[in-house]
Amino acid sequence: MAPLSGAGSLYEVSEIQNETVPEFSTGSTKRRRHFRWWRLVVLALAGAYFLIPLYAGIKFSLQNAEGHFSFQAYDKLPGAPGFSAALTLSLKLAVATMVVSTLLMVPTAIYVHVRLPQLRRVLDVVTVLPIVIPPIVLIIGVLGAYPLWAKASPYLLSFMYVILAMPFVYRSLDAGLGAIDLKTLTEASRSLGGNWLKTMWRVILPNIRPALLSATVLTLALVFGEYTMASLDLWQTIPVWIVQFSISSDGNIQVAASMMLLVGTWVLLVAVVSLDRSGSRRTRRRMGE
Amino acid sequence: MSKSEVAASDPGTSVPGSDATTGHPSSLLRRVLRKSEPAIAIAPFLIYTFLGLGVPSLAVIYYAFHGNKGGWTWHNIHLVTHGIFLIGFENSFKLGLISAIVPGILGVFLAYAIQTSNSNVLRRLTSTGAGVLANFGGINLTFMFLATLGSTGILTYWLRDVGINLANFGFTITTFSGVLFVYMYFQLPLMVLVITPALGGLRPSWREAAENMGASSWRYWRHVGIPVLMPSILGGMLLLFGSAFAAYATAASLTLGIIALSPIQIGNFLNGNVIAGQTHVGYAIALGMLVILSITMIFYSLVRKRASKWLR
Numbered sequence: 001m002a003p004l005s006g007a008g009s010l011y012e013v014s015e016i017q018n019e020t021v022p023e024f025s026t027g028s029t030k031r032r033r034h035f036r037w038w039r040l041v042v043l044a045l046a047g048a049y050f051l052i053p054l055y056a057g058i059k060f061s062l063q064n065a066e067g068h069f070s071f072q073a074y075d076k077l078p079g080a081p082g083f084s085a086a087l088t089l090s091l092k093l094a095v096a097t098m099v100v101s102t103l104l105m106v107p108t109a110i111y112v113h114v115r116l117p118q119l120r121r122v123l124d125v126v127t128v129l130p131i132v133i134p135p136i137v138l139i140i141g142v143l144g145a146y147p148l149w150a151k152a153s154p155y156l157l158s159f160m161y162v163i164l165a166m167p168f169v170y171r172s173l174d175a176g177l178g179a180i181d182l183k184t185l186t187e188a189s190r191s192l193g194g195n196w197l198k199t200m201w202r203v204i205l206p207n208i209r210p211a212l213l214s215a216t217v218l219t220l221a222l223v224f225g226e227y228t229m230a231s232l233d234l235w236q237t238i239p240v241w242i243v244q245f246s247i248s249s250d251g252n253i254q255v256a257a258s259m260m261l262l263v264g265t266w267v268l269l270v271a272v273v274s275l276d277r278s279g280s281r282r283t284r285r286r287m288g289e
Numbered sequence: 290m291s292k293s294e295v296a297a298s299d300p301g302t303s304v305p306g307s308d309a310t311t312g313h314p315s316s317l318l319r320r321v322l323r324k325s326e327p328a329i330a331i332a333p334f335l336i337y338t339f340l341g342l343g344v345p346s347l348a349v350i351y352y353a354f355h356g357n358k359g360g361w362t363w364h365n366i367h368l369v370t371h372g373i374f375l376i377g378f379e380n381s382f383k384l385g386l387i388s389a390i391v392p393g394i395l396g397v398f399l400a401y402a403i404q405t406s407n408s409n410v411l412r413r414l415t416s417t418g419a420g421v422l423a424n425f426g427g428i429n430l431t432f433m434f435l436a437t438l439g440s441t442g443i444l445t446y447w448l449r450d451v452g453i454n455l456a457n458f459g460f461t462i463t464t465f466s467g468v469l470f471v472y473m474y475f476q477l478p479l480m481v482l483v484i485t486p487a488l489g490g491l492r493p494s495w496r497e498a499a500e501n502m503g504a505s506s507w508r509y510w511r512h513v514g515i516p517v518l519m520p521s522i523l524g525g526m527l528l529l530f531g532s533a534f535a536a537y538a539t540a541a542s543l544t545l546g547i548i549a550l551s552p553i554q555i556g557n558f559l560n561g562n563v564i565a566g567q568t569h570v571g572y573a574i575a576l577g578m579l580v581i582l583s584i585t586m587i588f589y590s591l592v593r594k595r596a597s598k599w600l601r
Contacts, residue, residue, distance in 0.1 A: 038402075039402040039405065039406060042398050042399055042402040043399075043402055043403070043406075043411075046399050046477070049473070049474075049477075050418075050422070050474070052437055052443070052444060053430075053433040053434050053436070053437040053474070054433060055443070056433065056436040056437040056442060056443040056444065057429075057432055057433040057436045057437075059436070059443065060432075060436035060443075104333060104334060104337055105334070107330070107333075108330070108331065108333070108334040111327075111330045111331065112331070115326075115327060115330070116327055116331070119331070123334075126338055126342075129338075129342055130342065131531075132531070132582055132583065132586045133342065133345075133346060133579065133582070134535030134536075134537070134552070134578065134582065135535075135537065136535065136537045136552045136555050136556065136575070136578075137345070137346075137349060137535075137555070137575040137578055137579055138341075138342070138345045138346075139345075139559070140345075140349060140555055140558070140559060140571055140572060140575050141344070141345025141346055141347075141348040141349040141572075141575065142344075142345045142348075143559060144345075144348045144349070144352050144572065145344050145345060145347075145348035146344075159340075159341065160341060162337070162341065163337075163338070163341035163342060166338075225427045225428075225429075226427075227427055227428050227537075227538035227541075227542065228537045228538050228541075228556075231538075231541075231556075232556060232559045232560070239427065239428050239538075242428060242432075243428055243431075243542045254432070255432050255436060258428065258429050258431075258432040258433075259429075259432070261429060262429040262433075265429075266421060269420070269421040270417055270421055274417065
């Protein structure tokens, strides 16, 4: 599956934080030493596996043709043929996806939480479907079923990215809405004379701002990393450009572009995960735990 | 009690006078609106998901059973269950299976090593790192691993310096073995994410109880640890299977589309590399993938129910 396909992994991340570590109080010193040695090997191997390719990629992008250190590739990147067009397209798609996704998912999630809690299970199942049906199957169906005028527009991709982002966006909003006392807030707002729209805009939205932010950032990371649909729908977004450019040229530019994409995505996702954690910590503190 | 319920459910008729405008057309309209409010509020979401998920899936099923001149046919299904397309399914299945079992087992060890390390920094680092890496498929992996294990890659040079030539072992990064190796980069973190909560569910008291009764470490794991963890491990492996079976971007960019895997074959079909008379075969491959993934997810939900028993 494409990036961000980790089956709602964000929530499992926060679960890890809440778990207590088992302490084996009766372990003898002998076994402890044995364990430590075993653990060291596992951690060293894992560390090597995850860090060496990263190091290799970064080193490769910081080389010139003779193999000496240089920023040449990063200097040339903005002027490379097709790069700025691809970047513009990716940005446009990202903005459209984020707007549509927010307008669609936020009111739905809030409404279901406040008025139709019995529908939450249905929504849970529906929003997980994009993980079960992979992008490659979705895109062949879309290209087979949709009329030419729809396929002629790049925004068909945005339309589908909203679907791909749904598991992450809904889970994020669901957790955000579950963490606040929605019933009290809504009732208070309604009894003070606020109508539905006002309640949503002035009361609920400010309270789920962290969830909204993490949903948006995840969508952004998804759009900038998605290759399957974009390449098969024949639109040159940034990832598609990187792959096609690497076939037509022999420089290190596409490695540099890929590394920048990687670092950018990395920073965004780390920001989301730590935001998530500080959010859940704040809730826990508020609940007096 | 029953009276108030009736009143709440139908204020217009059973409590006359409570609504001063009863009977006026505007109130009728309002009542209809209020009755259908849930439907109106939920409609955009349902329509959107139908257009984005339902229509493509139905199209895949429809075209899989239709020839290029129209008309109902088993021809496409026959094609994909024989020859090169069957090999594609077999390879994809094998890829999914191996990259579920190997990272699945390694992931348990890794998660256990991290959990028992008593290092808060390490645990925090992994929980963030795993969350990022598990979401990390796509083309970046291709470039990272080409720079590592490609013909001019760093690790290739290092290994050559100590006299190891990986090609002699049948390993090249742009073939099946390479794809398998690269997939571990997101499979392993995914397994760590899935299994860590389950490891947290192993109570220290269980181990103490086992030791009090004279059980060795091996017997503890054999009779307590592994049976408790098994549903979670299996669930994790099913997730890994689905994720490797369906992945397209990394394999396509790494092998330039020449490897016989089902997703790649669909991609080639969409790129126009089709033999005459097989114009709808891509849909049949997609249908096959849908069926296999649905079965995987059914198993996953069954196993998960079982796993949650110990996770409280």
